[in-house]
Amino acid sequence: MNMTDIILPAPRKEGGMSLREALSKRCSTRSYSSRPLPLQTLSNLLWAGWGFSHANGKLRTAPSSHNRQEMTLFVMLPEGVYTYDAKSNKLLAWMDKDLRSSTCMQEYATVAPVQIVLVSETAKVTGKTPQGVIESIYANAGYISENLYLAAAAEGLVTVARAMVPKEDVERALGLAQTQKITLVQTVGYAPEPEAGISLFRKMASYIYFTLLRVSGWRCPETTDTIEVNGQRLFYSVRGPMNGKPVVLMHGNGGSHKSMTTQQIQLAKAGYRVYCPDSRGQGANKPLEEYHYADMAEDCYCFIKALGLEKPVVGGWSDGGINVLLLEMAHPGTCSLIVAAGANLYPECCDDFEGFKAWVLEQGTPLALMMIHEPHIEPSELSAIACPALITCGSKEMITVAHTKLIADSIPDSELEVFEGDNHGSYIKRDPRFGRRMLEFLASHGY
DSSP states (O other): OOOOOEEOOOOOOSSSSOHHHHHHHOOBOOOOOOOOOOHHHHHHHHHHHHOBOSTTSOOBSSOOGGGOOOEEEEEEETTEEEEEETTTTEEEEEESSOOGGGGOSSTHHHHSSEEEEEEEEGGGOOSSOHHHHHHHHHHHHHHHHHHHHHHHHHTTOEEEEEOOSOHHHHHHHHTOOTTEEEEEEEEEEOOOOOOTTOOHHHHHHHHHHHHHHHHHGGGSOOEEEEEEETTEEEEEEEESOTTSOEEEEEOOTTOOTTTTHHHHHHHHHTTOEEEEEOOTTSTTSOOOSOOOHHHHHHHHHHHHHHTTOOSOEEEEETHHHHHHHHHHHHSTTSOSEEEEESOOSSSOOBTTHHHHHHHHHHHOOHHHHHHHHOOOOOGGGGGGOOSOEEEEEETTSSBOHHHHHHHHHHSSSEEEEEETTOOSSTTTTTOHHHHHHHHHHHHHTTO
């Protein structure tokens, strides 16, 4: 394990928003930005939830039955899992694996930068009936959760507490003892930036569509597995009939196999066998110290060969779109058709590259930094792509329409689709239009 403990700044215990104002702002939110929390903010939040409130080091900010203090906060971050040590004010390294998406089926679990898992050491709760133990630990978790709600409101964050969690699966993934039980998971982060050009009506319609689609997805349930390819163990999911024609979907930077759930279900319901791998170092895979698009594209090629997929359709969004282009350039004839959404040939593909670069440098992670150094694809190199291609973008996204048109024009047999009024992801996340366009494209080529 390459992780090290994180020394947190001293929590700020004075000043800030009044209790009454925090109470008025407290609410549950299920939409998040991926923007990371500064360590000072994280320190303030964890102290408010389960820190020590008295100088004698005996009393916490939240009560517990008989002051047993049986709760441990596991903090899931993109770089791994930590436990909160309130006495030393540190995050203690636990596991160098991003397990955020394991805590629920909703996409926001992957997007939100922090998942706080409340774990009770039930062996400390003595002198009670089994039912009494359950009542005690859930009551104590509720106190901590409310503190986190109020602290989030005071820090300008958004949050939601979730009890509907695949607890046993997450407990196994964390390597917990039998006496350690998950009670709640608290998702915390910043609210997403307003999406320009996306009407409230469209957002509501997309939400309703996605909800109904997920409900109907029981007819083509998702299965998951791992596979060793190109020196990496990749997690992946599969939906659709066993005899369905294969489609591989590749997610964007920092995403996972859940990022294109809408399209996965749409395609599976249409009879395709849909494979969604987590790219190296992302999703449920072990984080890496260095990332390159060419490696991810080669991973996908090896994934296709290892599973014996015969000339599949391969689609990708954002970084996944880049990887699709690189895959078919490096291994012509691998794919029957390709679909690249929101892809770019080089970093300087937007009107405000310097602003984007400043944002990436602020993130500072190896995965984010890759986006300002790669890719470097010459338009003429795209002529190596012999299969038909569908190239898409939103009219209001960061990557310019002109750049996307350059990609389409450089591929011999391609179609360009610009989604009017949409940004980089609004026509893909919880929205039926991209999946429908894919289905039209596949059908038009007899696939």
